[in-house]
Amino acid sequence: MSHTQSHTLHIIGGGMAGSEAAWQAANAGARVILHEMRPEVGTFAHRTGSLAEMVCSNSFRSDDDEQNAVGLLHWEMRAAGSLIMEMADAHRLPAGGALAVDRDPFAEAVTARLHAHPNITVVPGEITALPEDGATIIATGPLTSGALAEAIAAETGQDSLAFFDAIAPIVYAETIDMSVAWEQSRYDKGDTLEEQRAYINCPMTREQYEAFIDALIAAEKTEFKPGETAAYFDGCLPIEVMAERGRETLRHGPMKPVGLTNPHQPDVKPWAVVQLRRDNALGTLYNIVGFQTKMKYGAQTDVFRMIPGLQDASFARLGGIHRNTFINSPTLLDAQMRLRSRPHIRFAGQITGVEGYVESAAMGLLAGRLAAAELQGHTLPQVPQVTAMGALIHHITGGAEAKTFQPMNVNFGLFPPVEGLKAGRRGRKDRYKAYTDRAKAAWSDWLGRPAAAAE
Structure with a gap:
């Protein structure tokens, strides 16, 4: 894997997080090389070589952006021009209040859009070692190949955490x-x-x-x-x-x-x-x-x-x-999602300890934007913790207890409380609406803020 171009971002893994990271970084002006080992190297769970293939469920869960934290995350991603959300909306299936998608056409559409982007090159083949230099995002997900997982474990000096899905x-x-x-x-x-x-x-x-x-x-x-x-x-x-x-x-x-x-x-x-x-x-x-x-x-x-x-x-x-494997992110990653021991490497997606398609894509969205800004000599402002994005990134990069760190879906328990609201079941509807109103305002403000020059 060559890093000869200083404004090139390498992304390893073409799942939800890697696909979204590539889209966001490319739209921000970075040249992206997206490495995906499928179809050359398969997994027992994947069926195709498509990017952003949905392996388990076909649901992105609740689409209610006023009373549900994952629905709010949908809203924030749409506001940020998310490819994953755009294609999910385009291939939506009836599912009551949930966002379910027709999985194969969805993945095929994501794949086609990424291949067509002038700033993105998709390169098939397995990456088995950590890059020595050059901006990189590792978004290999819970089914990270054995060789790369061993390289990550060797670098971090810790055993990979694991759970069974x-x-x-x-x-x-x-x-x-x-x-x-x-x-x-x-x-x-x-x-x-x-x-x-x-x-x-x-x-x-x-x-x-x-x-x-x-x-x-x-x-x-x-x-x-x-x-x-x-x-x-x-x-x-x-x-x-x-x-x-x-x-x-x-x-x-x-x-x-x-x-x-x-x-x-x-x-x-x-x-x-x-x-x-x-x-x-x-x-x-x-x-x-x-x-x-x-x-x-x-x-x-x-x-x-x-x-x-x-x-x-x-x-x-x-x-x-x-x-499924994931790293102990609160110990290993800084607030910019960079590996502390090798700051040119970021991690994104489910391997960071977020759970779910939407959460994985959301962390890819942030990692892609953060990496692209850094390549261009800028630093994005910290994502407000009162947003769904901010609540998640804060949780995995320091908000969670490292000793008991486990994969987490987005939920309102990760958000700072809104002052003056009644607790308890009877006040829940008003409380959740206050959370989402506050988050939407803060996220819109963050999207509109200019990046600062890197120190």
Whole structure:
């Protein structure tokens, strides 16, 4: 990897973070070389060579920018000219109040836009060592190749932190029994009838639920390799791990029956409900919401066909489990997302310890802008912590406790409190609106502020 041009930024990894970083830096005037090892070197989780491929869910979660922190992050990214958000909006699927996308056309569109940008060169091939010099962003994500992960560990002098992440199965829509299941978004959320029917719901009686829990617990699971321990991210627990934590856990989590009425039996309240969300624009594929799993394939088909409405289900993809790695960012990175021991290297995306597509892309957005400004002899002002972007970058670069650092989704708990607001559930709506109003003003101000000359 050559760094002969001083205004060239090398980005390693073409996922959400790397793609967004490349777009932002290139639009700021930097020459970008984007290195992506796929399709020359694949991973067990990726299916294509497209940039920004969505591996797990097809959802960017809530799009509510007044009452939800991730929705606010969507707003901030759109205001900053995010490629990821632009393409997500262009390939949006009905999902109630969530932003779900048609994953393959989305990734193909991101790839095409990056290849067409005059300041971006996409270079295939694996990078196995840390660069000795030259501006670099490492955005290799949780599936960083073994050689590069070893190089990072050797440089930082620490063992890489790791947790295990699981993928939810995808079902062919035509094999769902709609005489049992029905279409409805929770609380009928959505502005259109299509959005209000964006989910397919499968009801369970108490007896069916109890039998399902028993089967989950008893099912044969994927074994870990010697020396590996399971340190799951709580936001992406395998469903059988949730079941093992308590028989009611699922009924108060992904299988909660609230906000739903079964039109086949409107007077009967389901004990639990399994939801499936559309996974492509054609509506031929649905993923089982919250059903990440480490069960073996044979067990998965047996257990999931116990769900009413899925008794004859055919699966386009079964669930799986993989190891995700991330660095101890509060110890290793400075406020500009630079590696303290090698300041010419920045990290971005999920490898920094943020969790989720949107959060990963957001950290790529910031890293790209920070790197481009530095190449041009400027320093961007610190991102206000009252914004969703600022809350995240502050968390990973010093706000979190290094000893207990774990991957984190954006949430209002990362924001400084707004003075004078009532605490408690009754005041939550006003409090969240105050957070988002304050954040939007601060983010708009930050975007409009000029960069200072670098010292």
